[in-house]
Structures are given as C-alpha cells and as structure tokens.
Amino acid sequence: MIQAVRGMNDILPGDTPYWQRLEAEIRGVLAQYGYREIRFPIVEKTELFKRSIGEVTDIVEKEMYTFEDRNGDSLTLRPEGTACCVRAGIQHSLLSNQQVQRLWYMGPMFRHERPQKGRYRQFHQVGVETFGMSGPDLDAELILMSARLWQRLGLDGLVLQINSLGTAEARAVYREKLVAYLNQHREQLDADSLRRLESNPLRILDSKNPQMRALVAAAPKLSEYLDDESREHFATLCGLLDAAGLRYTINPCLVRGLDYYSRTVFEWVTDRLGAQGTVCAGGRFDVLVEQLGGKPAPAAGFAIGLERLLALVRDQLQPQYLPHAYLVLVGQAAQAQGLVLAERLRDAQPGLRLVTHCGGGSFKSQFKRADKSGAQVALVLGENEVAQGTVGLKYLRENREQEIVSQGVLAEHLMGALTSSSIAGK
C-alpha cells in the first residue's frame, strides 16, 4: 500500500466540516478589520527563504523541502508565508510609495521536522501581514484582532506574552554582552546552550532546562539595551493594550526563531497542547521589505497554526453539514421522477441539503441509509406516491406523525417542516 508521506495528513470528510467552519470564522474576523486576502505559490526560489528567515536558522539549515527543478533552479516548498507575501508585495508594487496594506493568506506550509502532537511536516497557517504602518497602534490592532478571534471561537485560556527585540543594532550590542556573560559561565551551560552560543545565543534565554534558569535570570536584560524609540514604542503598545482591557505578560525571554523580527514580538500560548503550545505568534519586521529588495516599508504580522487552533476549539464548533432530507425512491417510475423532483426542490430552496438515494433497494435498506445520512427527514417516493402525485414525509429525529404532501407544495412545506433557519443558514 502506498501511504501518505510521513507527517503529511489527509483531512477526511469527517473533519472537513470543522476546518471549513474554523476558516469561515477566521475570514469573518479578518473582514471585520478590513484585511484582504492574497494568494501566492506554494513553491518559491530557495534564495527567498535564505535571505528572509536567515541562513543559520534551523528552518533553513535542516527543515526545508528543497529540490532542483528541471532547469536546475533551486526551489523550496514554503516553510512559512511572510517571505512569500513580502516577495509578492514587492513584485507587484503593493508596498511602494508609503502604501498601506492589510493582507492575509491561508494554506499549507512545509517543514521537515519530526512529527509529534501539534507539529506536522505539512501544516496549515493563517498569516496576517501589514505594511506601511510603523506605530504601536497597528501592533495593538493585530493583537486585538487575534484576541477577538479567540473570543468568537469560544476559546479561553490562551495567555498573551509580549516583548520587544528592539532594532537590529540594539540587539547586536546586547548579543555581544550576552555572549560575553555566558562565556564567563561556560562551564554551567548545557550541550544545547553551548551549541546555541554560536548560532542563536538569544534562544538560550528561553531554554527549558531548569538548571539554566538561575544563569539566565542573572544574565544581562535585553530591555536594558533597547534603543529609545523601541522603548517608547513598546511602552505605548502596553498602554494601548491596557486601555483595551487586554491582559498580557511581558516575557523578557521571548525571542523568535526567525531572523527578520524587530521591536514587538508576541505569542499566544496554551498549556493544553503538550510541548507545542504556541497557537499564534507574530511581531514586527520593519527591515524585511528592504532586505528583500523593496523600498523600505515598516511591516508587522502574525501567523496562526490551524491544526493547533482546531485541536483547541473543535468541540465548540458546530459545523452544519448533515443533509436536511434524504429522498427514498422505490420502483422504476419513482427513480425517474425522483431525480427531477429533487432538482425542482433544489431550484426552489437553494439552501436545502438533499441527498437522493441511488442504486435502488428495498424500503428498509433505503431507510437505513436515510437514517445513517443524518438527515432530519426522509422523503418517500414509491409507487403509491407516484400514482397520487404526492411524497411521504417522515421525521427521523423527532416523534411526529408521517405526512403526505402534494409534490407541488413540497418545497414550501419543507421550509416549515425543517424550520426556516436551518435551511437559510448555509
């Protein structure tokens, strides 16, 4: 048997209604804030990710699906969307002349990691990216928008952590101080931290090893090395969040794995997903556009891991996907008439979800199918009904008497029988 690629999952019919519902809620919130969808390819030039995410990051060094196409170009399945979005924005002049853009995208991303709970090799993200707005008010909007989404989904228990990374220059100064400090205590560092001392020393700050905690606690603080503008930016953001009544934790150790972030970074975290607790993460990346060859433009955004989010809210979603009615057809004449009748019903009630029985069979077996379909009612067209121009209407989920309805008024009758809201509502 040929199986799906490891870490890449099929989403089956039992799950897709939940995905669709989740995606619809997200689209709804994004629309409330005036964000517009952008779509870009799943494959990009490898160079794009090397230059944006950073050559020495784990993603670029060992997690990308990179291959040569038939021209010999090095291409990569996108491991994230920000770089793609910026590339598309630059290419189509969406970001020049101080233009303001509020964009979003949704789709699969690819990283070659060892699969575990909440972490897959093909996973799905909703990404939000904004351009041309440098102030903390935009940062606050992004965070409030994500908070609104949790509220709309009935999701509580997420904790908001925020921090400021300052400018690249300020961070470089701090990095030197931090490396100097850690080198003084080299003998206390664990193997991971020694490795990160070379690659990404800031990550040592959020080491999970408890033995590192005292060392980290006494380390120089990034906040003490922030440039004045970043400091003020961050203070204003905190004030805006306070004014909006949003609770947050300032986490001085919150850093990002991708190189392009600057100033504000934030994460929404849960303790209900095991080791992969970050549901949403983002921040500001003011230098990325220029770094990728565009005119300088401030930018900020975030990404949501859809598998993780769905795991948290699945039980609260109420997807509507079961058919309203199942048409039982017994006899040659009924089979021929039934298809036509079903089409007429769909013409008259576009919101009606009607399954027509195919393949014949006894009344008994067809009613079994009707029941298993989840339909609220069975419509019965047999020899008697054909002869009389009627349809039997049996309620499968409630204790009501079976009805005989003239075919001419069936569409109208169904509206009442099924409660109009359930047909009108998608």
Add this chain to the structure above:
RNA sequence: GUGGGCGUAGCUCAGUCGGUAGAGCGCAGGAUUGUGAUUCCUGUGGUCGUGGGUUCAAAUCCCAUCGUCCACCCCA
C-alpha cells in the same frame, strides 16, 4: 537529528508457557414481502505493519526497517 512507548478485522482492543487467531462496535442480509434508529438471528470480515533470523513450530523470542504517539530539539 536524539530518546522512549505502541503497531492483531473498517474502528477500539483481547490473545496464557511459542502450537498458523478472538470479542465488542461497524458493515451486509433477515425476523409474513411500504419504513430507519431499539431488540433478536445469520453472515462479512485479518499477508498479526514489512523483511530477515532462531525453532519441528512465531502474533508471541531476536535483529532490521517502516509507520504512529510522546518528549528533547524546533516552532505556528
């Protein structure tokens, strides 16, 4: 990439000391021939993940491999 747990029917799982497999659910059909879901009866089901090895004999013991889950790591 590293470590640990687990792979038996469509699903959830039994399977003793090594003697070539069972249950429940599901699925199909039936219970005086036009009515589901309950009940009863019957039937359908498996290359025991895969490939080697040990043995007269392997679901069972050993090795490898693949998959899966969890953690490290990484990240959304």
